Amino acid sequence: MATRPVVTDPDQDVSACDREPIRSPGAIQPHGLLLIADAPSGRVIAGAGAIEDRLAAEWLGLSLETLLGRAVATMVSAMPVGPGSSISTGTVQGMTEDFAVTAHRLAGDRIAIELEPAHTETPWGSGSPLNWLDAVATGFERTGDLTMLCERAASAFRLLTGFDRVMVYRFLDEDSGQVVAEARAAGQHSFLNHHFPASDIPKQARALYVRNRTRSIPDAHYTPAPLRPEGFEMVDLSDVGLRSVSPIHVRYLRNMGVAASASISIVKDGMLWGMIACHHDTPRHLSPELRAAAAALAGNLTRQIRAKEEAELYRERLRLRAAEDALLPRLTGPGASEPALRHLMPDLMAIMAATGFAMVEGGQVHCHGVCPPVIGILEAARWTATRSGGDLFVTHELGAVMPHAGPLSATASGLMALPLAEGGLTLLWFRAEQVQDVEWAGNPHKSMALTPGEMLTPRASFESWSETVRGRSRRWTLEEVEAAHRLRRSLHEAYQSHRLRGLNGALQRTLDEKDALLLQKDVLMKEVDHRVQNSLQLVSSFLALQAKAADDPRVRDQLIEAQARMSAVALVHRRLYRDDQIQTIELARYLEDLVGDMRQSLGAEWSAMIRLDLAPVLIPTDRAVNLGLVTTELIINATKYAYDGAAGPVTISLRQYGNRLCMIVADEGRGRAGEAIIDGSGFGSRMMTAMMQRLSGSIDYADNRPGLRAIVMAPIAD
The missing domain is CATH 3.30.565.10 (Histidine kinase-like ATPase, C-terminal domain)
Known part of the structure; x- marks a missing residue:
């Protein structure tokens, strides 16, 4: 395998951060020790950290049994073959301190043994961690909605970790992120509801967050401890908690004024839903025991997030079905559909949660609620019929797709147009512009262009930067779109039924x-x-x-x-x-x-x-x-x-x-x-x-x- 020098300078050029080999940095954080052993022989072939000062003066080439004891060596030798498996083997005594030991299987018959200072400070004191986790999980179950769940989760993780600020960070559709809940100490600046651009967390880092779901940086001002002996081949340290993090990320934390951080992934159905992000103003170590408890708590949180989201989707479908059951008999009864539609315009507007509704019948327009001017409604009906080919047309940003639609944005940024072949009718639902002031943690549009000789570094400002987004409405859901299709079928059936009744007898x-x-x-x-x-x-x-x-x-x-x-x-x-x-x-x-x-x-x-x-x-x-x-x-x-x-x-x-x-x-x-x-x-x-x-x-x-x-x-x- 190829070797490369260990990066220790955080001021280096970081223009290729998306391609940085963060899985194999060749160094660890110095608060712990790392031993790399050959699995067949059980002998240490490399290491990192102050091993001579904290564990043993002579270590290279010695067996794990000699360095860590027979019990640890036996458990490590019994690990399943193949990379990805990990076990915690208890604690061992160093020269002046006790270490918590965690072993990981690497590729190529290698085993990585992490030794971190053992800390006993926990929120459950001398009691059982399972009882404490069960009590917190019960609190999650009792929350009424997703917002309340995230707020309670932020408080629970702050109690567990003891960090100054704990944020529940959720990824949005465009891969940017938003802080949806926060628990913080007095005097801490709030990031609640702030957005962070997608570039803050590169794609490869997100993939690593799915694999290694708890990460801790006890001191953002650390100097990486390289693997020894010099020239030792690079190994994949993806599963190693002591792995040295990207210099870009370290500079990012420093720019935020953060001295210690930790993050716990929220992984839903194998995908990264969000993270629990923890910040502290002074160095703070998160022990392996607390990280394991945090991972278990995050798993319970994920299950509750799934339950809350599925319940919300079910309620939306139930609401639409109930509204349809009440509305359709009045639309499809005896008589022409046009008068019934005009009479039921308030109900039709409400069923789609629209701010306005219009019915275009030939050259006539009938409106209810907040609608554009008549000439704008006629133009929208004509344009959508041409654009959609007579099918349903839906958009939440009309100005981006319809020429000269700017003047309509205030009342019709969102449009759902349903042309009905029967009777030449067009039904239009409008959603008014939803002017949104998005709070960003720093300007996401700040130019990153480099002048000759300049180095690209993480953004330095995280002060609130407000961006006003105009010309958009709340999105139409797929359930609402499907309800419009069902309405079209019902109106079609009603029209056919009325026509058949009218032609009965003489025709x-x-x-x-x-x-x-x-x-x-x-x-x-x-x-x-x-x-x-x-x-x-x-x-x-x-x-x-x-x-x-x-x-x-x-x-x-x-x-x-x-x-x-x-x-x-x-x-x-x-x-x-x-x-x-x-x-x-x-x-x-x-x-x-x-x-x-x-x-x-x-x-x-x-x-x-x-x-x-x-x-x-x-x-x-x-x-x-x-x-x-x-x-x-x-x-x-x-x-x-x-x-x-x-x-x-x-x-x-x-x-x-x-x-x-x-x-x-x-x-x-x-x-x-x-x-x-x-x-x-x-x-x-x-x-x-x-x-x-x-x-x-x-x-x-x-x-x-x-x-x-x-x-x-x-x-x-x-």
Whole structure:
């Protein structure tokens, strides 16, 4: 392995901070000691820190049993093989102090042993930490909403850690962060509700926060202690708590006036939801015991966050359904729909939580609530009908998509337009501009351009910087959009029903002819569907025959993969004609059917190994096709490379995070040893890259320990 000098100067050029090797810094924080041992022999081959002054004058080349005792050596030797496993082995006595010992398995038959000063100060005193954690967790359960939960969590973590300031920091959709709760000592400046730009926490640091979920910097003014002997190969210290942190991050803390810090990750469904950030004005050490308690408490907090978010989503769906049940019978009763719509405009406005509602009927406009001028409503109706092609149009930032919409922003920054083919009606819901004063911890737009000879350093100012965001309204939720689709279907049915009643009697013959035409249309659609399905089946059968006849195994595999991709497209086509709603599709149901088809083609051994954990997610149909092809390709990759052709566990999970979805295809096979899986050179990889570009999403690969996790992130809608 290549070696590099240990970085000790925090004033160095940090322009490449996103590429900095923070996992293998080659040094530790000096408050503890680190020993690197060879697992087969149990002998120490490297170390860092003041080992000679605090543990043993002679240590290099000695056995762990000699240095740390037989009990520790026995436990370390019994650790599972393979990087990623960690154990705490109690305490050992140094020259003048006791050390808490933690061991980690590294790559290449290496073991890292951390020795940190053992501290006994805990908030639970001489009692049981489990009782204390249980009491705090019970308090989490009793909170009424997410805001109250985060406030209580901030207080609990401050009591646990003893830090001057503890913040609950949540990542937003655009990867910036917001302090949603804070507990602080008297005299401390508040960061509550302040935003921090995404650049403050680079992408690679976020990935490390998911892996190593507690981090502590007892003294931000420390000098790193390099690994010895000099020239020792770099090792991955991702799991080591003593790992020296980035000089950029140290300077960042100093610029904030922070002398000691700690952070505990809030990881929800494998994704970084947020962090517990702890700051102290003077050096402060967080012992391994307290870090373990903090990690356990963060796990309970994560479960409560999930419960609160799911409950909020359920209440929103329940509210919309209840409002629809009360409204639709009055809209779809006997008589024309137009008078009923005009009479129920206040209810229609309320159901979507809009600030204004308008109905455009020909050249006439009927309004309720706070609406734009009539000429603006007519222009918005005309433009949205042209833009959406007669489908539902939704935006929370009208000025960004509609030309000359600036004057409408005050009353119509948010617009949901629903053209109705029947009667030439257009229903428009407006949401007024939501002027938002965003408090930033420092100016996020400050130029980072460098002059010749200047070095890039972390921003030095964290004073409150206010930014006024205009031209946006509160976002329309996917549940509200789906409710608008249901309303459209109900109005369509009501219009048809009214028309049928009006034509009954004198126009009975016309009605019969219309029914015949509708039946003929249905037969024609079924015939078209049948022929399309036959064509797809013919192509699939042809590919299967070609695969059987192919002598070249590579050609045969490529034909089988092409057949699987064809199945992904055909499955969406079948569902389009099976469901009433073709604009959106239930992605979980679609993936279940898709995997079911693949199980049949893969055989009984693979069928038993593929597991699904899918949450319901509504997604536009065209995006489902691309995701289906990506899922097919990832499953094919797992079956080909993860287990060297043999059958093994493959798990497909699906979750929704705000306006994004996360799909994970994970195996327990060879992991990154199969680099060909993700090198991007094959047809499948190029196809997945093209699909993700269409979706404005990304695919990342991470260790599954064992195996590989393919993480697909994409917006749910364009």
